[in-house]
Amino acid sequence: MERRVVITGLGVVAPNGVGLEDFKSALKEGRSGIQFDQQLADLQFSCQVSGTPPIDKDHLKKYFTDLELRNFNSTGIMYGVIAGLDAWKDAGLEISDGENPDWDSGTIFGTGTSGIEKFRESIYKIDALQTRKLGSTAVSQTMNSGISAYLGGKLGLGNQVTTNSSACTTGTESILMAFDRIKSGKAKRILAGSTSDSGPYIWAGFDAIKVCNFKSNDHPEKASRPMSASAAGFVPGSGAGALVIEDLESALARNAKIYCEILGGNLNSGGQRDGGSMTAPNSVAVQKCVKDAILESGIEPKDIDYISGHLTATSKDATEIKNLAEALNRSGKNFPYINSLKALTGHCLSGAGSIEAVATILQLTENFIAPNINCEDLNPEITSIIDAECIPQKFLEKELNIAAKVSFGFGDVNGCVIFKKYS
Template identity: 70%
Template structure:
């Protein structure tokens, strides 16, 4: 019999809400976190809007010591620590005096400390190597986020960082699930984070895949599934979970936000239709189908889908892949939404932040609406009933949500989440 794996802690630093209460309020009420970015305008980016978590100095001081903040400018680690520690505290767990051998951390990142890395390059070029500071390595190594969290909490099980582009966060959740399923850990702090700023977003702007038609109206810029979608809006942040075996959670009377039934990760191998930047549809469909099979459910049991859906030309293809994978279309298709309409595309943090939103929908009993999608793309309208693309939040009682992420490199992940009942 498969060991049951549940979610006992949630944390988030999102463009439209830092902390679970603020984030829940934002997604329930359709509040966007996309704003004009003065730096992008000054640098003459085509896309001059972005989604960034709003972090105050007081909030930083609540998670970092004065000494730690000296010379600290890694936004990815900042967001990840805020989200990760919130999830740990939210789960009712204590900060450990000694290593907790049963608890670990799998926290993904796309990059780490890009601004710090740039600063270091200039100092080295100016022959100021000795002035780099003692934290430059910790801030710029890709595993910096898991190292910071592991040290702040005292985690003695596996502590590592995964990296799979936009699939990173959803993959981290599934890696944590697998480790607990195999009995190698009782609980894992899982999630992902993403740096913010022009050095992260510049390459995408150069690829001309970012939204540039709504610089004067930031909240209208991210338009997943819309006929007027004009590219994605860059974003950043972090999402986090405490993922735990059910027996351990019950022993300590933890709040249980949801259950992970299973999932799947795969790659299209950049073959057939798959490339570095485009999905292999066969692989996407197979990933979804294998996730459903691994979860031990029927596709008809899925009440809602939280898609990847980036507001690019690939949105209609993603919907087509969902219809084929689930064998459901028209009015039989589940409700579907995309958080990117409210946050932009948070890159390596997108999967984890969107998984947090998916769990909140199960726990709180609602489905959030898709902003900027009153003009549903005709190719999507031909595949599914337009009423399945919610325009605003509805009170609901979803039991099972499928959440998927698809990333650069033709990599895919899909997790099946369930409302917990005993």
């Protein structure tokens, strides 16, 4: 018997808000977390602004022991552990402290890279013949599965504990992987999410290929401009989002708070064919991904009230809107409301899908749409497809029932997940 799957816990570490309440306030206010980044300026980056979560040492000590923090510099693992533990607590779940792990609970927590600063430190020490000074956590910080391993150990998880990676689609993919595992009865709950390291050694490659905005260094909060005619590239960001995804029966049995239900979704690839490439989407595949997600969810395109777009503030924004309009067969004023969190956070790379999913669920459950900032000059290619009213630029209270989160990543990979208010 296939099970219904719900979300019972949320956690977030974002450039514009750490913790659910701070993040939710930032969404409603349209508050940006993008700031001037002196380190990028010192390193002569073209883009000298970034979205970096404001985490201090006192905050870290709530989640890590002093021993764990010794020689610890993997920001991705830090963000992921904080978001993951917060989501677990938000779901009202206890940490397994018995002799055996919790066989019913696991984690699928994605990342793009892990511990890039630790890699850098290790390279310098090895070259200086100081291999023995690498420390005991060099491996756990730099292996890609480090984030899921840390969460698995801290929570005592005995079900599947793994890390997925599919560029900017990573977070959405982790949600759908967890959904499939629970729906099939292989787990009662999965802590799903994704995280991304921060800093110049992550962002340099994007700066080098000139996809980042270098025209707004003097105006950081105006730098990320999805759907704008003056969009000039994305702003690099980082952070983590986490969701406790659970079997409905299990959630009801423990009287858990339920945010929403996952109806279904889809993952696919354009195979870098028919216009698709390492950096560009195959439009046929994008449209198929959305159509198949709707089909699996048992709804009609007209049922979608709101879309959390991928929308990175590049030339592909108009292509994304066109693909969505064609997949839904909805245009003009008939198109759903849509926004892009990246205007407030920058592009959090492998952490983007899960952070944006948390934002999607908060908007769905509390009936509001966060404002699209920095697009007062809407791209005419976009407004020729959908009406400007579908892109609210001020906080909007709106009854929502079904929302879609879409993600499109390097390598021509796509993801779409459909959320519905629980009833």
